[in-house]
Amino acid sequence: MKKGITRREKQVTDINEIIGILDRAKIVHVGMVDGAMPYVVPMNYGYTMEEGKLTLYLHGATQGRKLDILRENPNVFIEIDTDITPFEGKAACQYGTTYSSVMGEGVARLVEDPEGKMAGLGILMKTQTGRDFDFSEKMVAGVTVIKINITEFTAKKRPMPKREIISEE
Numbered sequence: 001m002k003k004g005i006t007r008r009e010k011q012v013t014d015i016n017e018i019i020g021i022l023d024r025a026k027i028v029h030v031g032m033v034d035g036a037m038p039y040v041v042p043m044n045y046g047y048t049m050e051e052g053k054l055t056l057y058l059h060g061a062t063q064g065r066k067l068d069i070l071r072e073n074p075n076v077f078i079e080i081d082t083d084i085t086p087f088e089g090k091a092a093c094q095y096g097t098t099y100s101s102v103m104g105e106g107v108a109r110l111v112e113d114p115e116g117k118m119a120g121l122g123i124l125m126k127t128q129t130g131r132d133f134d135f136s137e138k139m140v141a142g143v144t145v146i147k148i149n150i151t152e153f154t155a156k157k158r159p160m161p162k163r164e165i166i167s168e169e
Helices: 015-024 065-072 112-129
Strands: 027-034 037-044 046-050 054-060 075-087 096-111 145-157
Touching: 015 065, 015 075, 015 096, 015 145, 027 046, 037 054, 037 065, 046 112, 054 065, 054 096, 054 112, 065 096, 075 145, 096 112, 112 145
Parallel strands: none
Antiparallel strands: 027 037, 027 075, 046 054, 054 145, 075 096, 096 145
């Protein structure tokens, strides 16, 4: 984790709290650059966090726009969010939404070897379901596994605000 955030009071730095966010969320939004245009795709993910280093694993079809883009430019930006609850207030500026999020920059690579694909899919399924699964070479032959090494990330949390009575004067 290197880059800071503007609203420091919302920053999450405790690694266990960040892992909690990654465990509760199920979708990552992956931003890529397609020529001069941005392209963002939501995907299920799996992750590992080892010595403060975050790695994501994704899977998908063996061809398509996402893979074409990543082959040209493997640099990505990810956003993961959870704990989303709208709240109301007495005035318009008191309305909002609670959330917890992780955002970061990384480099994606396509996993080619069957062992790497099986390991990546195992991590993905463990994150998504909490269960362990076994995969065969035949099972992984028809999918692409993407490994994203996150080089920098930040986490934020906006809790439910404490309610204060607002004077109508």
